[in-house]
Amino acid sequence: MLRIRTQTVPQDPSRLTVKEPLRPTLKTIAFMTGLGVTTVSKALKDAPDIGKATKARVRLVAKQIGYRPNRAGVRLRTGKTSVIALVLSTEESVMGLTSHLVHGISEVLSETQYHLVLTPYSYSGDPMEPIRYITETAAADGIIFSRTEPNDPRVRYLDERDFPFATHGRTDMGIDHPWHDFDNWRFAREAAERLISLGRRRLSLLGPQSSLTFHRHLTGGFSEGIRHSSVVEVPLAGVNLDYSLDQLRAYIMQVMSGPERPDGIICCAGGATFGLVAGIEAAGLEVGKDIDVVAKQSTNVLPWFRPQIQVVNEDIRHAGRELAMAILKRIEGQDPKGLQSLSAPVWG
Numbered sequence: 099m100l101r102i103r104t105q106t107v108p109q110d111p112s113r114l115t116v117k118e119p120l121r122p123t124l125k126t127i128a129f130m131t132g133l134g135v136t137t138v139s140k141a142l143k144d145a146p147d148i149g150k151a152t153k154a155r156v157r158l159v160a161k162q163i164g165y166r167p168n169r170a171g172v173r174l175r176t177g178k179t180s181v182i183a184l185v186l187s188t189e190e191s192v193m194g195l196t197s198h199l200v201h202g203i204s205e206v207l208s209e210t211q212y213h214l215v216l217t218p219y220s221y222s223g224d225p226m227e228p229i230r231y232i233t234e235t236a237a238a239d240g241i242i243f244s245r246t247e248p249n250d251p252r253v254r255y256l257d258e259r260d261f262p263f264a265t266h267g268r269t270d271m272g273i274d275h276p277w278h279d280f281d282n283w284r285f286a287r288e289a290a291e292r293l294i295s296l297g298r299r300r301l302s303l304l305g306p307q308s309s310l311t312f313h314r315h316l317t318g319g320f321s322e323g324i325r326h327s328s329v330v331e332v333p334l335a336g337v338n339l340d341y342s343l344d345q346l347r348a349y350i351m352q353v354m355s356g357p358e359r360p361d362g363i364i365c366c367a368g369g370a371t372f373g374l375v376a377g378i379e380a381a382g383l384e385v386g387k388d389i390d391v392v393a394k395q396s397t398n399v400l401p402w403f404r405p406q407i408q409v410v411n412e413d414i415r416h417a418g419r420e421l422a423m424a425i426l427k428r429i430e431g432q433d434p435k436g437l438q439s440l441s442a443p444v445w446g
Contacts, residue, residue, distance in 0.1 A: 202418020276424035276437035283319035290323025298362030343373035350377025368395035
């Protein structure tokens, strides 16, 4: 019997090619939805002449098939990057500030063609550097940044170049620009009044460095809150919110161990409150008994840490949404005077 033996000849690996799956395009979405390519394109760009139902249908299909616009092609055709740059200091990740802000911005941008790019910088660095880089290289269509100063060079630089931007915080420059802010003046006033109602008469304010705009708002509200009372202000001049938790603990322990210690403290950041309370307890004192603390938080953590702390909530995620909507409208050319919003304190 004739036996036939077959043998598979191995191919030269250098000649093998892997065929990649075709990248979904506008034509793919048009085919799957039964719409024209132009309609699909306009729906993805949120054009006003396309109905909400059509936009939702197109976006759903685009998401399901993993459609991503070719950003290089878009930039060549339109001169736009479809990028929003969020410029934040590396230290702003404390207590989830960055993540909440990013989530809020992303919720809005997810319904558009825009992508969010986070650009970090250090407090010790030049805050103008990332602003100049993004502007000079046209790396984004708009910029969002925080830690504003009353006379902020970043605001002046971007305004002079008519580059779209929005700020988390305000300025005192007489320049109209998009912003969202928390009402720190009202927070400090209400916090002082709350401590006074608890019988406290020696109050301190633990705030940011004096160069920031919201330092002015806090000190103004604090002064208003104690104006019509016999309260004595005990300054915490040797420390601010930018200090490390170890530094805060050591400083507060020293203050609380002295004869002129405060019996009520307003802390303007959730993360700093941990160092504050650690310092109080290291001095052998108890929150809610020897001293009362009012603290602002962006995450609901402080009541778990020490239920005796009086808390005020700042919704950073909401701030992100407001800033995202403001920058998109500014890119579209809307007047910045109508793109400014303020959040009120919410007591926990």
